[in-house]
Amino acid sequence: MTRRDLLASTAAAGIPPPAAVVETEIVRLKLRHTWTTVMSSSEYRDTLHVRLRRDGITGTGEGAPIVRYQESAETARRAVEAVKEYLVQADPRHYQKVLGEVFRRIQGEWAAKAAIDIAVMDWAAQKMGVPLHSLFGLDARDAPVTTFSIGIDTPEITKQKVREAEPFPVLKIKVGLDSDEATIEAVRSVTRKPLRVDANEGWKSKEEAVRKIKWLETQGVELIEQPLAAHMLEEARWMRGKVNMPIFADEACLHAEDIPKVAGAFDGVNIKLDKCGGALEAYRMIQIARSLGLKVMLGCMISSSVTITAAAHLSPLVDYADLDGNLLIANDPYRGVTVRQGKLVLPEGPGLGLRRV
Ligand code: MG
Secondary structure: OOHHHHHHHHHHOOOOOOOOEEEEEEEEEEEEEEEEOOOOEEEEEEEEEEEEEEOOEEEEEEEOOOHHHOOOHHHHHHHHHHHHHHHHHOOOOOHHHHHHHHHHHOOOOHHHHHHHHHHHHHHHHHHHOOEHHHHOOOOHHHOOEEOEEEOOOOHHHHHHHHHHOOOOOOEEEEOOOOOHHHHHHHHHOOOOOOEEEEOOOOOOOHHHHHHHHHHHHOOOEEEEEOOOOOOOHHHHHHHHOOOOOOEEEOOOOOOHHHHHHHEOOEOEEEEEHHHHOOHHHHHHHHHHHHHOOOEEEEEOOOOOHHHHHHHHHHHHHOOEEOOOHHHHEOOOOEEOOEEEOOEEEOOOOOEOOOEEO
């Protein structure tokens, strides 16, 4: 039987030929330093990887589950498995349609959606023979500088981490505890670089936040991220009138519908593929944020070069990048975006442009 006959007979029987193979894998990423923020402390992170194979092309995706939103690598895997039958038959050239359907079928589980989105977008761009940023019409030369993040630690280890971050022209410092001033003083004892500071909802009252931000304004800090708990929007609005430093929403802005709620209370939003469900949704959120006059930062969770490279392909659109999650791990299975003198350098190959290492 020829292939044409086979296709004709399966079509006649109402059985569509299996078009693609979809695989999931939980990957344990080992951290270079124990990573501590206000929320957690850990030695490793598990992320979900998704591979979509079709027409001789493999699209690779990843999602980092966020514990705060009751996600784990295992729940993410189950969510992907639940739509596998659909993905195997769907045509990823129609990525808007396919991802729309995935979003309709999966409730929550944003890391799972991100892993699927990135695999589909990698596949689609490879199929078209263009790098992912070209699919969005972007110029790779517009990619910004990325910060390098320094987690919460003792003053001595903070100083050591800041010295190790020497190649990065801008640092992001995690605060949100009673030790904040000691942390910033430790950083300032070894560098004069511009700093961005992330409190991860750590400050308890608007008065404490204003006092700390006013002090940070004297310390060469460019912006502050999420000073208060995500739900404290009225306090955030009050605070914004009391300080000069731009204030960014991260935990207060997860999805597109949150953007109008934080406009007016914040100067900008931190958009992450793992929070919002992938590159296509992040692109949409960037446009919405811009339409409301907000500045945009692209951020990340701790993940491999898969997610970081996907986000980097959108970075020519944003004001600030905090895309260093892959640099914090010791066993990155891929190589993609690189950093030269702090600036993100996008791979030139089709799709994400990843290479397995
Ligand atoms: Mg943050």
